[in-house]
Amino acid sequence: MHELLNQKAEQAVEKKAALGKDINLNQFVHSSDEHQYLDQLSQVESTDANRFLDVGIDTNNESPATFIQKDHSVIHCHSHQKGIDIMKYSQALKDIDDIDQYAWKGVAVDTDKYTAKVGLTPHDGYFIRSQAGVKTEQPVQSCLHIANDSISQNVHNLVIAEEDSDLKVITGCSTAPHLNTGLHIGVSEFYVKKNACLTFTMIHDWGKNVDVRPRTTVYVEEGGIFISNYICLRPAGSLQMYPTTILKGKGAIARMNSVIVSHPESHIDIGGKVILQAPKSRAEIISRAIVSGGTIIARGSLVGKSTDIRAHLECKGLILNDGLMHAIPEIEGYVPGVEMSHEAAVGKIDPEEIEYLMARGLDEETAVSTIVRGFLNIDIKGLPKTLKKRIDSLVQETEKDMF
Numbered sequence: 164m165h166e167l168l169n170q171k172a173e174q175a176v177e178k179k180a181a182l183g184k185d186i187n188l189n190q191f192v193h194s195s196d197e198h199q200y201l202d203q204l205s206q207v208e209s210t211d212a213n214r215f216l217d218v219g220i221d222t223n224n225e226s227p228a229t230f231i232q233k234d235h236s237v238i239h240c241h242s243h244q245k246g247i248d249i250m251k252y253s254q255a256l257k258d259i260d261d262i263d264q265y266a267w268k269g270v271a272v273d274t275d276k277y278t279a280k281v282g283l284t285p286h287d288g289y290f291i292r293s294q295a296g297v298k299t300e301q302p303v304q305s306c307l308h309i310a311n312d313s314i315s316q317n318v319h320n321l322v323i324a325e326e327d328s329d330l331k332v333i334t335g336c337s338t339a340p341h342l343n344t345g346l347h348i349g350v351s352e353f354y355v356k357k358n359a360c361l362t363f364t365m366i367h368d369w370g371k372n373v374d375v376r377p378r379t380t381v382y383v384e385e386g387g388i389f390i391s392n393y394i395c396l397r398p399a400g401s402l403q404m405y406p407t408t409i410l411k412g413k414g415a416i417a418r419m420n421s422v423i424v425s426h427p428e429s430h431i432d433i434g435g436k437v438i439l440q441a442p443k444s445r446a447e448i449i450s451r452a453i454v455s456g457g458t459i460i461a462r463g464s465l466v467g468k469s470t471d472i473r474a475h476l477e478c479k480g481l482i483l484n485d486g487l488m489h490a491i492p493e494i495e496g497y498v499p500g501v502e503m504s505h506e507a508a509v510g511k512i513d514p515e516e517i518e519y520l521m522a523r524g525l526d527e528e529t530a531v532s533t534i535v536r537g538f539l540n541i542d543i544k545g546l547p548k549t550l551k552k553r554i555d556s557l558v559q560e561t562e563k564d565m566f
Contacts, residue, residue: 184401184430186374188276191315191346193284198236198310204229207239211308218335218366220306228291230305234314235286246297247330248290252319255290265321269352269380277376281317281350288318288349293330293359302331302364309338309345309373320351324359324387331362338370344400345370351379355387357412364392371398371428377406385412385441391419393433398426405462407436410444417446425486427456434462434491439472439501446474453535454486464493467501476505481512481535 201207204222207215212222215231227244230237230251237251256262272282289305309316324330338345347369355361369375383389389408408417419435437446448463463476480488492505512534520530 184403184432186277186346186376186401188280188315188346190313191344192313193280193315193317195234195236195311195314198233198238200237201239204239207231211310214308214337214339214368215306215335218306218337218368219333219364220304220335224301224304226301226304227299228303230289230291230303231308232287232289232306232316232318233308233310234316237287240289244297244299246294246328247299247303248292248294249303250290252285252288252290252321255321259290262321265323265352265354266319267352269354269382270350270378274378277348278350278378280315281319281348284317285319286317288320290321291330291332292323293325293328295325295356296327297325298329299331302333302362305332305334307334307336307347307349309342309347311339312341312343313345315346315348317348318350320349322351322361322363323354324356324361326356327358328356329360331364333364333366335366335368336375337368338373340370342370343372345373347373347375347377349377349379351377351406353379353381353389355381355383355389355415357384358386359384360388360390362390362392365394367393367395367399367402368397369395369399369402371426372400374400375402375404377404379404379406381406381408381417383408383410383412383415383417386414387412388416389418391417391435393419393421393423395431395433396422396424399429399431401430401432403432405432405434405436407438408446409438409440410446411440412444413441414443415441416444419446419448421450421452423450423452423459423461425452425454425457425459427484427486429457431458432460432462434460434464436464436466437474438466438468439474440468442469442471444469444472446472448476448478450478452478452480452488454480454482454484454488456484456486458487458489460487460489460491462491462493463505465495465503465505467494467496467503468498470498470500472501472503474503476503478505478507480509482509483512483535
């Protein structure tokens with residue numbers, strides 16, 4: 164990292180985040196033993212492979228490229244498709260000639276103490292790039308896993324979809340079942356070039372005492388499309404995530420979908436902002452949240468700064484058990500010709516819906532389960548069938564915990 168970045172990071176080490184619960188970084192370990200590198204995915208231990216599968220990462224699947232990091236060690240990184248570059252972030256800093264055009268250009272190193280920690284004590288992360296015109300049918304796989312207790316995993320991720328490419332990425336984040344505490348800090352910077360499409364799907368399974376602090380910025384150029392799918396159904400200690408997407412080119416599009424379930428003692432502060440800077444840009448933020456104990460703060464922000472833009476924000480929450488569902492939709496328009504709308508709703512399961520299904524032969528538990536599953540079902544476009552089936556399976560498994 165350049166000396167100037169180091170200086171900025173040093174100045175921000177105590178700078179708290181603008182939103183959400185603050186974390187004492189000193190309670191976590193920022194070094195760990197190395198894990199062995201694996202040349203073949205078949206060498207992944209079965210216990211790890213099962214955890215990875217829970218977050219959509221299939222070690223038996225021939226993905227175009229796969230990246231797996233365990234604690235601070237990259238244990239596998241390989242591309243099978245020509246035109247798909249994948250490597251650990253520290254290697255990209257050495258090997259990618261134009262890396263300075265992207266690294267720390269989207270997320271400022273001095274944003275808060277979490278970004279500063281990644282700048283000062285980085286633990287790799289991934290670099291993924293689709294070359295111009297290259298298209299992926301199946302998603303590139305990336306997995307970030309915490310195996311040891313009290314570890315802080317500070318990663319920097321960089322994803323670039325070059326012009327006219329179509330890149331699909333699934334990131335699965337997980338922890339070992341025995342983990343008591345842990346911290347994940349992820350700085351991610353995405354660049355979608357002219358007429359490119361990036362579909363980025365995240366499935367998170369962190370553990371009930373793990374704190375998570377992602378910091379993400381996305382730039383979308385003319386005619387580009389960015390689709391973000393975020394799924395967090397299992398218990399987490401605290402999660403604070405508010406990615407910003409900037410539509411900087413004419414006709415750029417952003418679609419952000421999230422499906423979240425909070426459990427007792429969880430504190431989930433999640434949302435997203437889209438800034439529509441260019442004419443004819445379009446944005447959609449859709450979230451579904453279920454409170455089964457704990458807290459969900461669902462934020463959404465649309466900022467219209469150009470004429471002839473359209474955007475919609477929709478946040479719906481369902482409270483099954485005592486907890487807090489707090490929806491915060493925001494819309495800002497700066498010029499004539501913007502067209503933006505929002506819809507927010509928090510409620511409970513309608514007894515009439517339950518009675519309707521019971522009248523058609525379902526028992527009460529099955530009726531409630533059917534309604535919940537339908538509520539969580541967002542039509543996420545661009546997912547391969549195998550991944551969609553896995554998400555549907557996760558929803559069904561989560562129902563058991565909720566009830």
